[in-house]
Amino acid sequence: MDETVLWKLSYGMYALCADDNGRPVGCIVNTASQITSVNPIIAVSVNKNNYTYGVIGKTKKFALSILSEETPAAAIGVLGYQSGKNTNKFEKVAYRLEQGLPILEEAICGWLICDVLSIVDCETHGIVLARVSAAENGTAGQPMTYKYFHEVIKxxxxxxxxxxxxxxxxxxxxxxxxxxxxxxYEGDIAREPDTYVCPICNAPKSAFARK
Ligand SMILES: Cc1cc2nc3c(=O)[nH]c(=O)nc-3n(C[C@H](O)[C@H](O)[C@H](O)COP(=O)(O)O)c2cc1C
Structure with missing residues (x-):
């Protein structure tokens, strides 16, 4: 089997957020999709090790912000590479609450509020099936695709x-x-100042190793 064929599947980019007893939590997902059209149901694949997974399992509610090409890479860095287990991610990411759930403040194409219907066990991941109960368009233009994240934001x-x-x-x-x-990072990183940080996740220059 040639698993590289799977690389040709297309996705969007989303922030999956929840309320952890008054503390906003969330992570980046690319695996959200609409499943039904009347009283729409969506599905999201979430890793069982993600802190957000446990919170959604308990509260049965989440918000999905649809990222745009203008969503700051730093917000993706915080939400997609750090864990809410040990960080308050929303100290570094601008948000507001909608029905008590965090929605990204900057440059999103829209948001959905969803109620969990069931979670299908898929070994390492759970497929969260949820009904959309509220939805609104944002002001940003183009939705960010997973391809754009890889090829433009790198x-x-x-x-x-x-x-x-x-x-x-x-x-x-x-x-x-x-x-x-x-x-x-392509080129000689030694030429960068000591204050250089990774443009995606804000890790310091010392976190870079020669490939
Ligand atoms: C581009 C991108 C796509 C991701 N897609 C998913 C996904 O579909 N499902 C998932 O469980 N994690 C996905 N992740 C990983 C989580 O966002 C990441 O593990 C996060 O640190 C979990 O945070 P938490 O422990 O606070 O929930 C993705 C991350 C990035 C950067």
Whole structure:
């Protein structure tokens, strides 16, 4: 079987957010899709190790912000590469509450509020099936696709993402890889100031290793 065929599946980019007893939590997902049209049901694949997964399992409610091409990469960095287990992500990401659930404040195409109907066990992940109870358009233009995230922002999916790809070492150099998010810096990173941080996840220059 040639699993690289799976790389040709298309996705969007979303912030899946929930309320953890008054504390906003959330993570990035690319695996949201609409399942039915009347009283719409959507599905999201969430890794069981994600803190957000446990909160949604308990509260049975979540908000989904639809990211746009203008959504700051730093917000994706915080939500997609750190865990709410040990960080208050929303100290670094602008948000507002809608029905008590966090919606990203900056540059989103819209949002949905959803009530969980059931969670289908899929080994490492759970497929969260949920009914959309409220929805509104945002002001930002183009929805961000997963392809755009990879090719324009040059981000990588972390291990918890269902679409994670194991990288083979590149033959040519010099490239430096961020040990936190996998962002590739091309060129001589030594020339960057010591204050340089990863444009995706804000990790310090010391987190980069020669690929
Ligand atoms: C581009 C991208 C796509 C991702 N897609 C998913 C996904 O579809 N499902 C998932 O469970 N995690 C996905 N992740 C990983 C989670 O966002 C990440 O593990 C996050 O740190 C979990 O945070 P939490 O522990 O606070 O919930 C994705 C991350 C990125 C950057």
């Amino acid at each position: 981000g990588k999916a972390p291990k918890n993402a269902p679409t994670y790809r194991e990288e083979k070492p590149a033959a040519e150099a010099p490239k430096y890889v961020c040990s936190v998010c996998g962002y590739i």
